[in-house]
Amino acid sequence: MKVPFFDYSKFYSHQRDMVLEIFDAVASKGAFIMQGELVEFESELAEFVNAKYALGVGNATDGLELILQSIGLSAGDEVICSTHTMVATASAIHLSGAIPVPVDIRPDGLIDPAAIESAITSRTVGIMPTHLNGRVCDMDKILGICEKHGLFLVEDAAQALGATLNGRAAGTFGVAGAISFYPAKILGCLGDGGAIISNDQNKYETLYQLRDHGRNKTGQITMWGRNSRLDNIQAAILLAQFEKYPSVISRRREIASLYNTLLEDCYPFVTPPPFDSDNGNFDIYQNFEVRVKNRDSLRKYLSDRGVGTLIQWGGQLVHQLPLLDRQYNCPVAEDYFQNCLMLPMNLTLDNEQIAYVCESIRRFYSDGAA
Numbered sequence: 001m002k003v004p005f006f007d008y009s010k011f012y013s014h015q016r017d018m019v020l021e022i023f024d025a026v027a028s029k030g031a032f033i034m035q036g037e038l039v040e041f042e043s044e045l046a047e048f049v050n051a052k053y054a055l056g057v058g059n060a061t062d063g064l065e066l067i068l069q070s071i072g073l074s075a076g077d078e079v080i081c082s083t084h085t086m087v088a089t090a091s092a093i094h095l096s097g098a099i100p101v102p103v104d105i106r107p108d109g110l111i112d113p114a115a116i117e118s119a120i121t122s123r124t125v126g127i128m129p130t131h132l133n134g135r136v137c138d139m140d141k142i143l144g145i146c147e148k149h150g151l152f153l154v155e156d157a158a159q160a161l162g163a164t165l166n167g168r169a170a171g172t173f174g175v176a177g178a179i180s181f182y183p184a185k186i187l188g189c190l191g192d193g194g195a196i197i198s199n200d201q202n203k204y205e206t207l208y209q210l211r212d213h214g215r216n217k218t219g220q221i222t223m224w225g226r227n228s229r230l231d232n233i234q235a236a237i238l239l240a241q242f243e244k245y246p247s248v249i250s251r252r253r254e255i256a257s258l259y260n261t262l263l264e265d266c267y268p269f270v271t272p273p274p275f276d277s278d279n280g281n282f283d284i285y286q287n288f289e290v291r292v293k294n295r296d297s298l299r300k301y302l303s304d305r306g307v308g309t310l311i312q313w314g315g316q317l318v319h320q321l322p323l324l325d326r327q328y329n330c331p332v333a334e335d336y337f338q339n340c341l342m343l344p345m346n347l348t349l350d351n352e353q354i355a356y357v358c359e360s361i362r363r364f365y366s367d368g369a370a
């Protein structure tokens with residue numbers, strides 16, 4: 001049996017008919033840029049996360065950069081982010097003229113509010129937490145810190161469309177948040193795509209123009225902008241996929257619970273993250289990241305049995321990037337990255353494949369291969 005980590009062509013083949021139909025309909029209309037499908041998708045998206053505004057952009061990284069640009073940062077400003085995030089979070093801060101300050105995580109992989117507090121200096125202007133793996137950060141504490149120190153909050157919600165904490169969606173806690181539609185994300189398009197969500201009307205109006213050459217809704221140029229729009233064809237495809245999004249999340253949660261059940265008493269697994277263990281946190285399982293004993297040998301063993309796994313960010317944490325000017329201390333994250341591993345988690349998987357992955361893991365540990 002083969003269980004690729006993410007099967008991009010299967011992902012396409014599952015929706016081929018729908019995609020071809022949409023492509024033909026939208027392309028025949030000549031509706032490529034900033035057309036009705038985009039507007040409709042934006043409105044559905046905003047409604048789904050219960051935000052006032054959503055704005056399609058080229059990708060989530062652009063979304064983060066645009067949000068920071070709309071805030072306006074100065075050289076020397078510091079913005080705190082997690083060290084366990086994609087380089088995009090940090091590069092958006094750097095490219096907006098500020099200094100990314102990566103901080104440590106909690107044992108569940110999410111940014112540690114205590115580490116945020118200790119990283120605050122007189123130069124700190126904002127916090128940019130990542131709702132990692134489809135799970136919302138400890139927002140009560142983080143919002144408290146923002147308020148206490150007068151800092152802005154921008155959320156990297158690239159992995160967390162539909163994740164909620166006490167009913168409030170990732171991306172709606174601060175100034176604005178960015179969501180990614182990269183193909184392997186839960187709502188994935190056929191290429192790059194992203195969105196910004198916000199409840200702030202002024203920010204929305206600015207961002208609307210920044211992503212489209214500084215043009216407002218009547219076409220007047222009122223500021224310097226760039227070109228970062230979500231293609232209308234991509235928006236049309238996302239719109240069609242979005243109808244089934246709640247059932248997609250349910251299936252992911254089912255896969256997660258299947259993994260948990262099938263691996264329950266097989267815990268040479270080092271402390272798997274406390275999936276759904278704290279009240280109020282609705283996890284959508286963008287990734288199923290576990291911590292395991294003898295990770296590298298397990299990975300090889302699984303790979304020999306046709307099971308693909310992945311170490312997030314290629315194993316490199318943000319504070320380990322050679323591009324930073326300063327040294328940062330993140331011992332919890334470094335320990336975490338000795339043994340973390342992502343198991344296959346996506347809608348192309350059937351239950352037999354999940355069972356095969358779990359059986360292979362059990363075999364690895366019981367064979368003494370470990």
Ligand SMILES: *Cc1c(COP(=O)(O)O)cnc(C)c1O
Nearest residue numbers: 059060061086088158180182194
């Ligand atoms: C995927 C991802 C991004 C970047 O999203 P793009 O749409 O590819 O730009 C940023 N942050 C995190 C945490 C991600 O997982």
